Amino acid sequence: MSARVKICGITTVEQGQFAVAAGADAIGLVFYAKSPRCVDLEQARAIALACGPFVTVTGLFVNAAASAIESILAKVPLHLLQFHGDETLSDCERFHRPYIKALRMRPELDLEASIAAYPSAVGILLDAYRPGTPGGTGETFDWQRVPTQPLKPIVLAGGLTPDNVSQAIATTRCNAVDVSGGVELGPGMKDPERVKNFIVNAKRGNL
Numbered sequence: 543m544s545a546r547v548k549i550c551g552i553t554t555v556e557q558g559q560f561a562v563a564a565g566a567d568a569i570g571l572v573f574y575a576k577s578p579r580c581v582d583l584e585q586a587r588a589i590a591l592a593c594g595p596f597v598t599v600t601g602l603f604v605n606a607a608a609s610a611i612e613s614i615l616a617k618v619p620l621h622l623l624q625f626h627g628d629e630t631l632s633d634c635e636r637f638h639r640p641y642i643k644a645l646r647m648r649p650e651l652d653l654e655a656s657i658a659a660y661p662s663a664v665g666i667l668l669d670a671y672r673p674g675t676p677g678g679t680g681e682t683f684d685w686q687r688v689p690t691q692p693l694k695p696i697v698l699a700g701g702l703t704p705d706n707v708s709q710a711i712a713t714t715r716c717n718a719v720d721v722s723g724g725v726e727l728g729p730g731m732k733d734p735e736r737v738k739n740f741i742v743n744a745k746r747g748n749l
């Protein structure tokens with residue numbers, strides 16, 4: 543099976559459309575004010591509606607207030623929630639939507655126990671750990687740490703690029719990848735060529 547691909551940090555309708563045209567299975571809208579990729583409600587709604595059916599529109603949150611998430615859900619048609627902070631199981635479950643939980647690969651992280659803590663997640667996203675930054679760092683982690691028989695489907699993230707994504711999939715045997723910085727010209731500016739190459743290389747399958 544070829545890998546599922548999410549292009550995260552889409553900031554314009556045009557970027558959403560070219561990601562979908564290039565074969566993205568999912569796009570990500572960042573609702574985290576400190577990110578250079580943060581979108582407002584109007585932008586987010588326009589992008590979500592422009593992606594067309596059968597594309598998973600994902601909302602990324604970092605320790606957001608429940609009321610803020612509710613306001614976004616009332617306006618923006620999100621299919622999947624991505625919790626990228628320190629959200630607990632009940633924080634993730636309270637919206638009754640499919641969700642993925644991001645775990646940052648701190649050296650001392652008990653990965654098995656951390657995955658088991660989110661039994662209702664549709665997947666667990668593994669990202670690099672940089673102290674003080676919740677994600678989107680453009681940094682990789684040791685792919686050998688990805689479990690070969692995980693309790694939950696794994697989404698691999700962190701520093702992926704068109705050049706390393708095939709190797710990342712071959713090493714981890716994950717069937718979903720997420721990228722932000724590795725397909726950009728600058729923060730928030732997706733590069734159509736890099737997006738296309740990333741998707742081609744991810745979907746080419748394991749090396």
Ligand SMILES: O=C(O)c1ccccc1N[C@@H]1O[C@H](COP(=O)(O)O)[C@@H](O)[C@H]1O
Binds near residue numbers: 572579677681
């Ligand atoms: O993209 C962001 O700005 C962001 C901000 C805060 C938390 C997560 C964020 N992005 C997610 O981080 C990972 C790795 O991104 P990168 O490819 O290394 O740039 C990915 O899952 C993004 O969705």
